[in-house]
Amino acid sequence: MFDYSGCIHMHSEYSFDGLRTPEEIISSANSCGLDYIIITDHFSLEAKKYEGWHRNTLLIAGEEISPNKNHYLAFNIDKAVIADRTESNPQNYIDDVNRAGGFGFIAHPDHIGNRKFGVNPYTWINWDITGYSGFSVWDLQTDWQETLKGPLTAVMSYLFPAYFLKGPKKETLERWDKINIGAEQLKYGIGEIDNHEAVKKYFKFIKAKIFPFDVAFRTIRTHILLEEPLSRKKEDIGRVLEALRLGSSYISNDYFADPKGGFVFKVSKGKVSVRVPRRALIKIIKDGKKIIEKISDGIEISGAEKGIYRCEIFLKKYFYHPWIFSNPIRMD
Ligand SMILES: [Zn+2]
Ligand SMILES: [Zn+2]
Known part of the structure; x- marks a missing residue:
């Protein structure tokens, strides 16, 4: 099998809360040795014009459908699916994505934010749904934000995020197993970084970029496994997405050791x-x-x-x- 590692779910300047241009994100992905990245801007597919290979990294554009709750990552669509911010029934946009020939993954389902640090919760509320391919099992931001207890832990976990990550949440894993037992079609997992590199201010004196892409790209990756190597042509976009849809992949925190191929x-x-x-x-x-x-x-x-x-x-x-x-x- 051929093992390719990439990062999923990040925001460029095409998101209201993003900062970096796709070119800058590509340059970080190149230097971190990522084989692919999936940019998912809020209600936007503008990054699509950058789709394709950039040196050793394949850029793919997806969309984060992000009303107040129930965020959904939509892949393999040509036009952004626009939902109202107050839309409370995610089945509507899951169906819209499927009708457009795409598929999707539930984003950061158990995100609870961090009130002390001014991070709002963006939880997945409605589980009475069908037609999605799977969900994010491990999200860098969900995991990291919960490590923030006070100024000291905040500084330490900002400087050494990989050491503070606790892994997929217990409730996420339990739900994953429960949904899959007896299911006709298995729901697959992906890892995500939900990175913005936005500047955040904490406790008046801490100002930090969460996270520089050079840092986030070294943490939670989703490795895809293919029978044949990528061809370095545009068709690779479909092959990477298909591997994710079919669960021919695994999630890892590559900071301590990159398991690629092993x-x-x-x-x-x-x-x-x-x-x-x-x-x-x-x-x-x-x-x-x-x-x-x-x-x-x-x-x-x-x-x-x-x-x-x-x-x-x-x-x-x-x-x-x-x-x-x-x-x-x-x-x-
Ligand atoms: Zn989100
Ligand atoms: Zn996001």
């Missing part, structure tokens, strides 16, 4: 196996329950029963940090 998770005919490029804490989850936990560079289970399997990997750097989260695979 992470393998296989589930078939009674066998479940995991390989990681470094010795780490491996957990295998079956139908929402952890069935094995081991420190190793791989695990193999034979005689495994039918069910939905995924794995979680934690890497030790002083203490264990969340590292890799696979997509679910069903064993029939």
Whole structure:
């Protein structure tokens, strides 16, 4: 398999709260070694004119449909889907995206913001929905904002965000497993950074860019796995998006170690196996329950029963940090 890493969900100057031009974002993505990025401006596809390869990074434009609640990332559409800011039924725009031939992922479903730091909550409220491909399992901003307790933790976690990240939220993972058990079509996960590089002011004296793209791009990435290498032509856009839609991908925090090419998770005919490029804490989850936990560079289970399997990997750097989260695979 060919492993390509990228970052999903970021805002350019085409968003009211974005700052950077697509060219500046591309330049950061190039220097961070990203194979692809997906810019998702609020109700806008203006970044589409930059779609394509820029040196070693493929730029893809999606849209963040972002009313007051229920933010949705729409991919593979030609025109922005505009919803009213007060629209409270996300099924309407999920359907609009599907009708336009696109697909989408729920953004930062368990974002609760941080009142002390003036960050409003943008939670996904309405779960009585169909027709979406999956949701964000791990969002840099959701995770990071919850680490902010006071001025000191704010400064430390700003300087060393990767050390403070706690990983996907428990309620997000539990909901993911619950939705997938018994589902006809599995819902897949993506990682997102929801980065703006906007300047924020905290406690009157702290002024910071959240985050410089050079920092955010080194954290939560979504790796896609392809049978054939990318061709470096425009058709690659469709191939990257299709891999995300079909869950041929995994999420990782690449700050401590980039697992590119070294992470393998296989589930078939009674066998479940995991390989990681470094010795780490491996957990295998079956139908929402952890069935094995081991420190190793791989695990193999034979005689495994039918069910939905995924794995979680934690890497030790002083203490264990969340590292890799696979997509679910069903064993029939
Ligand atoms: Zn949002
Ligand atoms: Zn956003």
